[in-house]
Amino acid sequence: MKKIITVLTLCGTLFALCLPAEAQQTTKIPRVGFLAGTKPAPVAARVAAFRQGLRELGYVEGKNIIVEYRYAEGKADRERELAAELARLKVDVIVSAGPTVTRALKEATSTIPIVMGQDGNPVASGLVASLARPGGNITGLSNLSPELSGKRLELLKEIVPNLSLVTVIGSSNEPDNPQILKEMELAAGALKVKLQYLDVLSSKDIETAFQAAAKARADGVVMLGSVVFNTHRIQIVELAVKSRLPATYTRPEYVEDGGLMTYGPSINDLFRRAATYVDKILKGAKPADLPVEQPTKFELIINLKAAKQIGLTISPNVLARADKVIK
Secondary structure, three states: OHHHHHHHHHHHHHHHHHHHHHHHHHOOOOEEEEEEOOOOHHHHHHHHHHHHHHHHOOOOEOOOEEEEEEEOOOOHHHHHHHHHHHHHOOOOEEEEOOHHHHHHHHHHOOOOOEEEOOOOOOOOOOOOOOOOOOOOOEEEEOOOOOOHHHHHHHHHHHHOOOOOEEEEEEOOOOOOHHHHHHHHHHHHHHHOOEEEEEEOOOHHHHHHHHHHHHHOOOOEEEEOOOHHHHOOHHHHHHHHHHOOOOEEEOOHHHHHOOOOEEEEEOHHHHHHHHHHHHHHHHOOOOHHHOOOEOOOOEEEEEEHHHHHHOOOOOOHHHHHHOOEEEO
16 A cells, blocks of 8 residues: 555656646747848847837747847848748748848748838839738838938928939839839929939949039939948948038938938837737738738938038028937
């Protein structure tokens, strides 16, 4: 009888010890990939915004979620390598920090859900079937807002009252540029401003474009979005100062690097919202059924130091409307 009791006690003890182990095995901690095409520093604010979004949804990194961060440091080959690496890790979902990264991820996997942190025109670039029903394994946020191109021109007219000729520097490699130019032409007509469009296909054409703007005696420059431009921000900002041309940009990084002004979607807010997509996918939603959302928050940033460098005085009325003024 003592032997039976001893055996039963031992079995009970072993069963009790096994329970936590089994509970641990059934509670899988989700793993999320995060891939950026740059070095960590340029996207630090976006990563912080994404983490904030996760916290708002109850996620704590290292406890109930694991995020695998990868940075391609501006190298296209590295983007593809890291995309393939995250696919091999079989993470539950991958957040893409930009259009080129999204394309690399699309090549790497057709099954792992991909959340775009931002993309100019994912329909035109073939990443999704439509904004309402993306199809496939990609969804997320688009920063497409062509109507803002007219607003940028209006702001340039406010800070340069005698504005008559504006050089628009863009790239025909960007699928959303035709729609942006159409909106800008409408605004230019209303403002009685002439546009000079210069197509830049590679980095070697950037300096030539600014020389052409100066030769035409442009009163200002509007820089459109481009992957090439983003990787040569410092050069562009310096050329604008050297040419003494007031310029407006599509992204805050240009202004932080010494550019004059930017007006556009809050990219950080888009990355904060990307966490919501991650949450929905981890809870069973399919990317194909999650509509691509567009910006809801916009910001005007002005660099007064840049204005001073080109001898420009910005009116208090414009400064009062700015979300951020760099002095």
